Amino acid sequence: NAGVTQTPKFQVLKTGQSMTLQCAQDMNHNSMYWYRQDPGMGLRLIYYSASEGTTDKGEVPNGYNVSRLNKREFSLRLESAAPSQTSVYFCASRDGTSRNNEQFFGPGTRLTVL
Amino acid sequence: GNSVTQMEGPVTLSEEAFLTINCTYTATGYPSLFWYVQYPGEGLQLLLKATKADDKGSNKGFEATYRKETTSFHLEKGSVQVSDSAVYFCALSDISGNTPLVFGKGTRLSVIA
Numbered sequence: 001n002a003g004v005t006q007t008p009k010f011q012v013l014k015t016g017q018s019m020t021l022q023c024a025q026d027m028n029h030n031s032m033y034w035y036r037q038d039p040g041m042g043l044r045l046i047y048y049s050a051s052e053g054t055t056d057k058g059e060v061p062n063g064y065n066v067s068r069l070n071k072r073e074f075s076l077r078l079e080s081a082a083p084s085q086t087s088v089y090f091c092a093s094r095d096g097t098s099r100n101n102e103q104f105f106g107p108g109t110r111l112t113v114l
Numbered sequence: 115g116n117s118v119t120q121m122e123g124p125v126t127l128s129e130e131a132f133l134t135i136n137c138t139y140t141a142t143g144y145p146s147l148f149w150y151v152q153y154p155g156e157g158l159q160l161l162l163k164a165t166k167a168d169d170k171g172s173n174k175g176f177e178a179t180y181r182k183e184t185t186s187f188h189l190e191k192g193s194v195q196v197s198d199s200a201v202y203f204c205a206l207s208d209i210s211g212n213t214p215l216v217f218g219k220g221t222r223l224s225v226i227a
Contacts, residue, residue: 004157030212031211031212031214033214041219041220042203042217042218042219042220043158043203043217043220045214048214050212050213051212058214090157090158092157092158094211094215095211096210096211096212097211098211099145099146099165099207099208099209099210099211100146100163100165100207100211101207101211102148102160102163103148103158103160103205103215105157105158105159106157107156107157108156108157
C-alpha cells in the first residue's frame with residue numbers, strides 16, 4: 001500500500017518551460033488536491049477534484065492546469081513556468097464520504113524555476 | 115467562511131518542557147478538527163483528530179480537546195523531545211467531506227537538547 005505517490009521528487013526548470021507533476025493514490029479515494037508550500041509559509045490550495053470527472057479552483061490557480069485522469073491519478077501542469085512558481089508541491093487525497101476522514105499527503109515535489 | 119487561526123511561531127523549547135500550540139476556529143455547524151505534523155523534508159501526516167465536542171484526540175503523547183464553547187483545539191504535550199521538532203498544522207473539515215480541509219498557517223516547533 002503506497003498511499004499517495006508523486007513524481008518527480010525534484011525538478012529544475014527554466015522560465016517559460018512546461019512540465020507536468022504526477023500524482024497517484026491507491027486508497028480508492030474520490031477527492032484529490034494540489035497544494036503549494038513556499039519557504040516558511042503554510043499550504044495554499046491550487047486545485048482540487050472532489051470526485052472523478054470534476055475539478056475546482058482553489059486559492060491560487062493562476063498559471064496552473066489540472067487533469068483528473070481517472071480515480072487514481074490527478075496531474076498538475078505548468079504551461080509556462082515562472083520563478084514565482086518555485087515551491088514545494090504536495091498532492092493529497094481523501095475519502096470524501098465523511099467529514100471525519102483524514103487527508104493523506106504525498107512526499108512532495110521540489111520545483112525550482114530559474 | 116470557515117477559518118483556522120493558530121499561534122505564530124517559531125516556538126523554541128528545551129527538551130522535556132511543556133508544549134501548548136493554540137488553535138481556534140470559525141465554522142458553521144459542527145466541524146471535525148485535526149492536527150497534522152510535517153517533519154523536515156516530508157509531507158504532512160495526521161497527528162490526531164476529534165470529531166465532536168468534548169472529544170479528546172491523542173497520539174505519541176500529544177493531546178487536543180475539541181472545545182465547542184471556546185471554538186478551540188489546542189495541542190499539548192507534557193514533555194517534548196528533540197524528535198518533536200517539526201511544523202504543526204491545525205485544520206478543520208466542515209459538514210461535507212468533499213470540500214477541502216481548511217488549514218491554519220502552521221507553527222514551527224524547535225526543541226533543543
